Every structure is written in C-alpha cells, then in structure tokens.
Amino acid sequence: MAYETVKVDTPLVLRILPVASVVAFFGIWQGVVDFGIVPNTMLASPTQVAVLFWEKLFVADPDGAVLSVHAWVSIQEAFTGFFLSLLVGIPLGLMMGWFNVAEGLARPIFELIRPIPPVAWIPLTIFWFGIGIPGKVFIIWLSGIVPCVINSYVGVRMTSPTLIQMARTYGATDWEIFKKICIPSALPMVFGAMTISQAYCWTTLVGAEYLAADQGLGYLITMGRRLASPPMVVLGMICVGLTGVAIGIVIERLEKKLLAGIRR
Amino acid sequence: MTTPATTTATSSIANEIQKQVSEKRPFSLSRFLKDRRFLYCVSLTAFFGIWKYIDYTQVLGNGIAAPDAVVAQIWKLANKTIAGKSLWGHIWASTYRIIIGFSIAAVIAVPLGVIMALNRYVNAIVKPVFDLIKPMPPFAWISCAILWFGIDEPSKIFIIVVGTFVPCLLNAYMGIRLIEPQLYDVIRMLGGNRKDEILQVGFPAAFPAIFAGLQISLSCAWTCVLSAELVSARSGLGFIIIQGMQLSRPAMVLAGMVVLAFVAWATTLLITGLEKKLCPWKREAVQM
Numbered sequence: 001m002a003y004e005t006v007k008v009d010t011p012l013v014l015r016i017l018p019v020a021s022v023v024a025f026f027g028i029w030q031g032v033v034d035f036g037i038v039p040n041t042m043l044a045s046p047t048q049v050a051v052l053f054w055e056k057l058f059v060a061d062p063d064g065a066v067l068s069v070h071a072w073v074s075i076q077e078a079f080t081g082f083f084l085s086l087l088v089g090i091p092l093g094l095m096m097g098w099f100n101v102a103e104g105l106a107r108p109i110f111e112l113i114r115p116i117p118p119v120a121w122i123p124l125t126i127f128w129f130g131i132g133i134p135g136k137v138f139i140i141w142l143s144g145i146v147p148c149v150i151n152s153y154v155g156v157r158m159t160s161p162t163l164i165q166m167a168r169t170y171g172a173t174d175w176e177i178f179k180k181i182c183i184p185s186a187l188p189m190v191f192g193a194m195t196i197s198q199a200y201c202w203t204t205l206v207g208a209e210y211l212a213a214d215q216g217l218g219y220l221i222t223m224g225r226r227l228a229s230p231p232m233v234v235l236g237m238i239c240v241g242l243t244g245v246a247i248g249i250v251i252e253r254l255e256k257k258l259l260a261g262i263r264r
Numbered sequence: 265m266t267t268p269a270t271t272t273a274t275s276s277i278a279n280e281i282q283k284q285v286s287e288k289r290p291f292s293l294s295r296f297l298k299d300r301r302f303l304y305c306v307s308l309t310a311f312f313g314i315w316k317y318i319d320y321t322q323v324l325g326n327g328i329a330a331p332d333a334v335v336a337q338i339w340k341l342a343n344k345t346i347a348g349k350s351l352w353g354h355i356w357a358s359t360y361r362i363i364i365g366f367s368i369a370a371v372i373a374v375p376l377g378v379i380m381a382l383n384r385y386v387n388a389i390v391k392p393v394f395d396l397i398k399p400m401p402p403f404a405w406i407s408c409a410i411l412w413f414g415i416d417e418p419s420k421i422f423i424i425v426v427g428t429f430v431p432c433l434l435n436a437y438m439g440i441r442l443i444e445p446q447l448y449d450v451i452r453m454l455g456g457n458r459k460d461e462i463l464q465v466g467f468p469a470a471f472p473a474i475f476a477g478l479q480i481s482l483s484c485a486w487t488c489v490l491s492a493e494l495v496s497a498r499s500g501l502g503f504i505i506i507q508g509m510q511l512s513r514p515a516m517v518l519a520g521m522v523v524l525a526f527v528a529w530a531t532t533l534l535i536t537g538l539e540k541k542l543c544p545w546k547r548e549a550v551q552m
Contacts, residue, residue: 017388025393042411104303109311115525115532117487119403119494120502123509123517127327203401207491210403218403225407233407241399248399 044231052231065215073215081140082201089148097156098178118143119207136208143204144197151193155186191255198251202244329515337519357499362485365424373429377436402427402488406495420492427488428481435477439470471543486528
C-alpha cells in the first residue's frame with residue numbers, strides 16, 4: 001500500500017476539556033444565579049430558561065405567540081430579505097465586475113450607501129413602509145446585498161487573465177467570455193457571499209424586529225425586556241443563536257453539494 | 265546618446281507599437297460615453313436627481329427630504345445644539361463609545377485568539393464556550409445590557425465590546441491557524457525553536473489577518489453603537505436619527521445618516537492607511 005493511515009491520538013485531556021468547559025460554563029451560570037451573586041432580576045439560570053422553553057412551546061402568553069410561530073415569522077422575514085438580496089446583488093456584482101458601463105453607473109451609488117449601517121435605515125423604513133413586514137424585509141435586504149455585490153465583483157475580477165486572453169484569441173465576444181468564463185470562475189466567491197450574507201441577514205433580523213413587531217424571535221427578546229423577565233430575554237437570544245447556526249449549516253451543506261465539481 | 269543607428273531603428277516593430285500608444289486618440293463619442301469618470305458623473309447626477317424628484321412629487325409622502333434640505337439640516341445641526349450638544353459633540357459621543365468598547369475588545373480578544381491558536385489546551389477550554397456565544401447577534405444583547413447596566417454609558421460600551429469581540433478573536437485565531445506549514449518548516453530547518461516560530465513566523469504572517477479582523481470589527485462597532493443609541497441614548501449620532509424619527513422630520517434622520525456614513529467611511533480610511541504603514545508585506549488582493 002502506498003499510503004498508510006496514520007492515527008494521531010488526541011490525549012484524553014484534550015477530549016475531556018471541551019466537555020468540561022461547557023459543563024463548567026453552565027454550572028457557573030446556574031450557580032451565580034442560584035446563590036444570588038447576580039440578582040434574579042438580571043439574569044435567568046439555565047434551568048429557568050429550559051422550563052420557559054418547554055412552556056413556550058405550548059403557551060402563547062404573555063407575548064402573544066408560541067415559540068414555533070415566533071421562529072417561523074423570523075425565518076420567513078429573514079429568507080425573503082435574503083433571497084431578494086441574492087436576486088439583486090449577485091447579478092449586479094457580476095455585471096459590475098465585467099462591464100465598464102455597469103460599474104461606472106452602479107459603483108458611486110453603491111459606495112455612497114455602503115458605509116451606512118443597515119440599522120440606521122430603520123427610522124426611514126418606518127416613514128416609508130410603516131411597521132409591517134415590508135419594512136423589515138427592506139432592512140434585511142439592505143444588509144444582505146452588500147456582501148453579495150462585493151463578492152461577486154471580486155469573483156469576476158479574480159478570473160484568470162490567461163483564460164480571458166485565450167477566449168479572445170478564439171474570437172469570443174465580451175458577452176460569451178462573461179457567460180462562459182467569468183461567471184463559472186466567480187461561483188465559489190458567489191457562494192461565499194451566500195454564507196456571509198445569510199449571517200448578516202440573520203444578525204440584522206433582531207434589529208429589524210426591534211421596529212415595532214408583534215411576532216418573531218427579536219420581538220421575544222424585546223418583550224422579555226419590557227416585561228423585565230430575564231428568562232424570556234435569554235430564551236430569545238438562545239433561539240436566535242441556534243436558528244442562525246442551523247441555517248448556516250444548511251447553507252454550507254448546499255454549497256458543498258452545488259460546488260462539488262468546481263476547483264477552488 | 266543618440267546615434268544614427270538608433271534613430272533609424274524606429275522602423276522596428278517595438279518602436280512602432282510605442283509610437284502608436286503615445287499618439288493621442290481622436291475624440292469619439294462612444295468612448296466618451298463609456299469613460300468611467302463620465303459614467304460616475306451620470307450616475308451621481310441621476311441618483312440625486314431621482315432623490316430630489318421623489319421628494320418633489322411626494323411619492324413617499326413626508327417620508328423623505330430633498331438632498332438640499334438634508335445639507336441645510338446638517339448645516340443647522342452644526343451650528344445649534346440638540347440636547348445640550350452640538351453636532352461635533354454628538355459625533356464625539358459616538359466615537360468615544362467606539363474607542364473605549366473597541367479597545368477593550370481588541371485588547372482581550374486578539375491575545376486570546378492568538379493563544380487559542382498556539383495552545384491546544386487553552387483552545388479546548390475556550391473554544392466551546394466561544395462557539396456558544398458566537399452566533400448571538402449584538403443586537404440581541406441590548407436587552408441583556410439594559411437589564412444589567414441600565415441605560416447609561418456602560419450598557420452601550422458592553423454592546424460594542426460584545427459585537428467587536430467575535431470578529432477580532434476569530435480573525436486572530438484563523439490568522440495563526442492558516443499560516444502555511446512550509447513557513448514553519450523553513451524556520452525549523454534554520455534551527456529556530458518554538459519562540460522563533462512564534463515571533464519570526466507566527467506574528468508577521470498572521471498580522472494581516474489580525475488587522476483585517478480589527479477592520480471588520482470596527483465596522484461592526486458602528487452598527488453596534490448605532491443600535492445601542494437607537495434603543496436608548498441622550499447623545500450620539502443614533503440619538504440624532506431617532507430624534508428625527510420621533511419629531512417625524514426626515515431631513516434630520518437623513519442628516520444623521522449622512523454624517524454617520526461620512527464618519528464611518530473616514531474611520532475605515534484611517535485604519536486602511538494605518539494597515540499600509542504597519543504591514544507593508546500584506547499581499548495585494550483584488551479589492552473593492
């Protein structure tokens with residue numbers, strides 16, 4: 001056999017330490033609350049959060065919806081904004097990377113809007129769309145579109161000049177080069193954009209839901225603060241975190257599937 | 265020195281090409297229309313024109329202010345005080361929060377990330393807890409921050425620290441982890457010990473990544489300070505924006521946004537310049 005599998009033993013300590021550290025984390029958290037080092041009005045213990053989680057699966061009070069409804073509303077908003085930003089951002093970025101005219105026209109406006117954090121748009125969105133779903137989708141869309149445009153642009157720009165020159169030599173038109181060479185070679189960057197933009201969208205979601213929502217995970221957090229109920233705040237945060245991770249994993253899987261044949 | 269031989273050499277192909285390039289191209293309308301500077305002008309004119317037109321026709325009702333109204337508003341803000349502070353005072357209030365929060369985060373996160381990447385025992389302890397905290401968006405911490413620190417300065421700084429901590433640490437960690445193993449091989453072959461490996465290879469090679477992390481977290485910091493100020497504040501640029509919203513004066517909201525964009529852009533420019541000074545060995549990538 002040409003290759004032998006070399007087994008690298010991780011020492012037992014290294015396998016135990018991560019588990020121990022997580023256990024210690026929750027233990028200290030629980031202890032800090034139980035022994036009153038941090039007052040109960042400021043922080044909820046893990047067990048309280050777990051109990052509330054179980055309750056919230058079935059009981060709609062006091063914030064008007066069960067957990068699954070909150071999560072579903074958030075996912076809907078985030079994904080609408082996310083897909084719209086992919087739909088606009090990726091073609092725009094690709095065109096800006098290849099066509100001079102597209103870049104000349106779109107770039108200045110993009111550069112003007114880019115440095116403004118998406119959260120800053122919230123007041124204007126309220127003026128424009130009121131406080132419904134469209135406003136939230138707009139904010140999420142804004143936050144998702146920036147990485148899409150940048151990555152697609154950079155992806156096209158990074159196309160190997162040799163390939164382009166080769167195509168020119170064989171008499172390909174600009175459009176053909178763009179379609180057959182630039183887009184495929186930009187694909188890995190474009191999928192990278194999907195991952196980044198999804199993370200941005202999910203981050204902004206909580207901010208968007210700050211703008212007068214009545215359902216959604218962000219609303220759960222805000223409501224927890226208004227009711228001065230730490231377990232609800234922590235529960236909301238954990239749900240946002242977990243759902244974000246889950247979506248991230250799904251997108252990563254998808255990316256691996258779709259990009260299976262493309263060399264990076 | 266010009267000799268007859270070189271002057272007659274102009275008939276060679278190389279010289280011919282050079283001559284062609286240096287020749288001024290005749291004016292052509294299509295090239296003028298495709299010139300980048302011209303397109304930039306067109307685009308900006310169209311942008312402000314449409315903005316003005318939307319305001320003029322009142323498509324969005326009172327939800328927008330014309331560009332000139334925004335400029336006038338900025339001028340007005342610069343000259344009078346809101347809530348006891350001039351525009352400069354508000355800019356400084358936001359910047360001050362960022363400086364403190366960002367420094368605290370950077371001072372803790374960067375060394376922690378480096379140590380995590382170098383020592384697998386530290387990594388085994390810190391990484392799982394960090395992975396638990398990582399996915400929570402900074403905005404989600406606002407409620408916690410208010411419960412813990414009230415609505416004063418510390419809660420805002422806390423949010424900035426939380427928001428900037430993650431990219432700082434991640435980039436420092438990945439920066440060290442992704443160093444090419446060949447570089448380590450070289451320093452080992454030259455007889456370096458562990459200390460040399462870290463000081464001669466680890467830091468210089470990871471520095472661009474660490475710096476990129478600082479850059480990312482600085483732009484995160486602007487988002488964080490803004491969200492904190494939108495929720496509760498008596499000073500800062502977020503306060504101006506939210507004040508404009510409550511008085512339903514879009515000119516003020518837009519003025520706040522424009523000033524914010526400008527300041528955020530200036531800080532980015534500053535840190536990019538700093539990067540060029542501090543680590544000139546960074547490889548140039550395609551940048552937008």
